Amino acid sequence: MARRQILKRGVRLAAGALIALGLVASATAGPGRTHTVTIENMQFNPPELTVRRGDRIVWVNKDLFPHTVTATSKTFDSGSIAANASWRYVAAKRGDYAYVCTFHPTMKGKITVQ
């Protein structure tokens, strides 16, 4: 009798722990992680960034004039991002994506989607 109760409680605890674990897991690995890339001084910072599929990347333009975030493969293209504006992109497919500012060819960055 007592043993069965202990077993029941154990099962409940284990189930609770699993649910809790699941919640934690969904909070960290679920969609919605946001990464920020700052565009400043004619550079993407960080220049290289690794994200998971479904993550969101926000580029914030802190320069005094517009820039673009354009994948050389054309997978994504922000168009003109005005000074003090930002652009967001949800990483949909795995792969390496080199990108540039089409306005300023010296500006280069890379996103790796895992």
Place this chain on the structure above:
Amino acid sequence: MKTPAICIAATLISLSAGAAWAQGAGPTDPQIAAIVVTANQVDIDAGKLAKSSSKTKSVREFAERMITDHTGVNKSATELVTKLHVTPEANPTSESLQKGGDENLAALKKLHGGAFDKAYIDHEVAYHEAVLKAVDTTLIPNAKNAELKALLVKVRPAFEAHLEHAKKIQATLSKSGA
């Protein structure tokens, strides 16, 4: 060919050497403000002419970038001097920059096709090299107000990127025999 690029470069080199200033004294903040605004405006004006005159896509795109970027810089510079209650003060350097810019426009207006592209881009290379040198050796070291100094530091990378961009176009133009 002696181009206005050489004149403007000479102006800025003399500025960076301190020749334009009284012995031991660099430009004041109001004078620096006038130099910054004039330097940007001169390049905006050249860009406008190139955007409407050049037949080459890369040159037109570069010209458009110069108009947009230098307009952005001047907007910030104007906002800052307004906030600081600094009135830009014309000085021999800002006047000579303006004169060099006017001469460049006059010379470019006489040119067409490949000759126009080459003269415009050559000038842009010389101009950005000279401005960078002046920013480093005269403007940043002499700026007294911290925010004015910070603005100069902030716009420096743009001048550098513009210079690289102009040099790239210069290389393709010379390859295509323009």
